[in-house]
Amino acid sequence: MEEMEKKEVIRLENIRRNFQVGDETVHALRGISFTIREGEFVTIMGTSGSGKSTLLNTLGCLDTPTSGEYYLDGVSVRTMDKNQRATLRNRKIGFVFQNYNLLPKTTAIENVELPLMYNPQCKAAERRQRAIAALEAVGLGDRLMHKSNQMSGGQMQRVAIARALVNNPAVILADEATGNLDTRTSFEVLVLFQQLHAEGRTIIFVTHNPEIAQYSSRNITLRDGHITGDTPNEHILNAAEALARLPRQEDY
Amino acid sequence: MNFANLFKIAVKALSNNKLRGFLTMLGIIIGVASVITMLAIGQGSKRSIQAEISEMGSNMIMIHPGGDRRGGVQLSADDMESLKLEDLEDIQTKTRYVTYVSPSVNSAGQAVNGANNTPTTVYGVNLDYLEIRRYRVDDGDTFTEQDIKTAAKVCLVGKTVVDELFPDGENPVGRVIRFGTIPFRIVGVLESKGYNSMGMDQDDLIIAPYTTVQKRILAITHLQEIICSALTEAYTDQAIDEISEILRENHRLKPSDEDDFSIRSQQEMASMLTSTTDMMTVLLAAVAGISLLVGGIGIMNIMYVSVTERTREIGLRMSIGAKGIDTLAQFLIESILISVTGGLIGVIVGVGAAIAVNLLAAFPIYIQPWSVFLSFAVCTLTGVFFGWYPAQKAAMLDPIEAIRYE
Numbered sequence A: 001m002e003e004m005e006k007k008e009v010i011r012l013e014n015i016r017r018n019f020q021v022g023d024e025t026v027h028a029l030r031g032i033s034f035t036i037r038e039g040e041f042v043t044i045m046g047t048s049g050s051g052k053s054t055l056l057n058t059l060g061c062l063d064t065p066t067s068g069e070y071y072l073d074g075v076s077v078r079t080m081d082k083n084q085r086a087t088l089r090n091r092k093i094g095f096v097f098q099n100y101n102l103l104p105k106t107t108a109i110e111n112v113e114l115p116l117m118y119n120p121q122c123k124a125a126e127r128r129q130r131a132i133a134a135l136e137a138v139g140l141g142d143r144l145m146h147k148s149n150q151m152s153g154g155q156m157q158r159v160a161i162a163r164a165l166v167n168n169p170a171v172i173l174a175d176e177a178t179g180n181l182d183t184r185t186s187f188e189v190l191v192l193f194q195q196l197h198a199e200g201r202t203i204i205f206v207t208h209n210p211e212i213a214q215y216s217s218r219n220i221t222l223r224d225g226h227i228t229g230d231t232p233n234e235h236i237l238n239a240a241e242a243l244a245r246l247p248r249q250e251d252y
Numbered sequence B: 001m002n003f004a005n006l007f008k009i010a011v012k013a014l015s016n017n018k019l020r021g022f023l024t025m026l027g028i029i030i031g032v033a034s035v036i037t038m039l040a041i042g043q044g045s046k047r048s049i050q051a052e053i054s055e056m057g058s059n060m061i062m063i064h065p066g067g068d069r070r071g072g073v074q075l076s077a078d079d080m081e082s083l084k085l086e087d088l089e090d091i092q093t094k095t096r097y098v099t100y101v102s103p104s105v106n107s108a109g110q111a112v113n114g115a116n117n118t119p120t121t122v123y124g125v126n127l128d129y130l131e132i133r134r135y136r137v138d139d140g141d142t143f144t145e146q147d148i149k150t151a152a153k154v155c156l157v158g159k160t161v162v163d164e165l166f167p168d169g170e171n172p173v174g175r176v177i178r179f180g181t182i183p184f185r186i187v188g189v190l191e192s193k194g195y196n197s198m199g200m201d202q203d204d205l206i207i208a209p210y211t212t213v214q215k216r217i218l219a220i221t222h223l224q225e226i227i228c229s230a231l232t233e234a235y236t237d238q239a240i241d242e243i244s245e246i247l248r249e250n251h252r253l254k255p256s257d258e259d260d261f262s263i264r265s266q267q268e269m270a271s272m273l274t275s276t277t278d279m280m281t282v283l284l285a286a287v288a289g290i291s292l293l294v295g296g297i298g299i300m301n302i303m304y305v306s307v308t309e310r311t312r313e314i315g316l317r318m319s320i321g322a323k324g325i326d327t328l329a330q331f332l333i334e335s336i337l338i339s340v341t342g343g344l345i346g347v348i349v350g351v352g353a354a355i356a357v358n359l360l361a362a363f364p365i366y367i368q369p370w371s372v373f374l375s376f377a378v379c380t381l382t383g384v385f386f387g388w389y390p391a392q393k394a395a396m397l398d399p400i401e402a403i404r405y406e
């Protein structure tokens, strides 16, 4: 009941996305509707080809649906042009990718500052200060000046998460954010996501790994462009505890 | 994104790939440097030729007997003797655009002073000649009108002749030398003028009254040449018209007759001589310009590579809020930065090379400010022009595909 009072961050109304491949029409999304409220940690699951990436691209305002309405933070995205969507991504969305996508040979702080560079209202001093705060929030306060090629996969993904946080977005969109990481590091990143969730952030996490769903507050399942399941998670597992139970790795 | 940030990105991208950036710049550096050096050399030799020609005399007009020697027509003896003293007098009195007028008769021979002798030429002229050819008397004095009237055996000598005949450094003024069999008393020594642009020693001469040369050396009454000065360079053509009219009348030529004399001006000589260097300058600059073009194509090539290599970076930047214009500007600034930096280095190298040519090879140079400015401007335009298509390609990328690009 308490959930009902929270603000709507995302509302999809009968979203369809068709791709024309030669003479054939591929229906990647066939009428998706759901609402996500502030503070939810949603996992979207489904087999390969079920439409997860297409859905995430739509949510991230990178792609426009063939039909249907999409409201992000109460604003209709459907009618926006390319530049308006770019600005919307800059202010309202934080992306975390499977392969981190950090700029090479660039320090952590510069990577994290990047989204603010495209925001003319944000001046250099504020930019730096917010980037430091974001890096501290992901536990990299002591690695501000490390370059991306001097960091481990887990550290790089944390820099990427800091980059997604720095513009204080309405929603964080993660696409297989733990897909390139070993089990232990995956759990470390998951701990971080749960921590962000606890701080009240809205997170949408696309994965094909059902285990991860146990750590989120809501699970949406996709199949052939349809939603086949949308259930709140009553027993959210604690990633920090799971991490502690993992067998210690050899240090070398 | 503002310009300062875009600039920082471009600098960073270049410093991440220093060697490649430098090699790309090299094309522009060589292009700009060669344009500047070639123009400096071309302009330098043009200017030195112009300076030397104007040293030869002031707005000179030279009249020779015989018509234009075109078509290989044999000239009769009459034609060669068409210039008379009355022509000279008429040009002196009847023209408005001619200031100085001098006859000229000359004879090559041996000048002798005791045991020393040297081959040289004696020029028989009047006093206007010194004004026209810009000769000044250094030591002693000129001969006089009276000397001309009496065909006196007096002369002025050039520095080269003095050096040959008076190797011990005695004062030649007042001394008597012989030219052929005729004794000449030296009344003055000419100030040195050095070599002219055709490599002729302008100090290797003796100047004497034309009457003396006519009567005592050549035994002729006609003139071999009349040489005059136009009022100013701008009046050269009017002066030539006047002279030509007088000579045709004096020589009783019918309208259908060809001239039996020919007139050349210093202006004409100058443009004839500098037209070669002008042509060379254009050719050299064209070759240099082509190397600038090749440099530009190098930029385009490397920018395409850079865009392809950084497809994922572009996709990422777009996904976090870069607009098409931001991406376009990012790559355009990068290519302009390459070309402008290359251009600046090219200017320094070009100017340096021109100065080195001047110092080491003693070749005259002149660096025209506009040539530096022009090659720099062309260079920046090259950056914009050749950077545009790759930058445009980057801006048109689909962020979804770009970010998954492997």
Ligand SMILES: Nc1ncnc2c1ncn2[C@@H]1O[C@H](COP(=O)(O)OP(=O)(O)O)[C@@H](O)[C@H]1O
Binding pocket: A019, A020, A021, A026, A027, A028, A046, A047, A048, A049, A050, A051, A052, A053, A054, A055
């Ligand atoms: N750009 C595209 N052009 C054509 N078909 C596409 C395109 N993107 C996705 N599809 C198709 O849409 C369907 C859903 O793809 P996707 O969203 O990538 O699924 P998932 O991420 O769950 O694996 C697939 O059948 C895929 O082939």
Ligand SMILES: [Mg+2]
Binding pocket: A052, A053
């Ligand atoms: Mg996918």
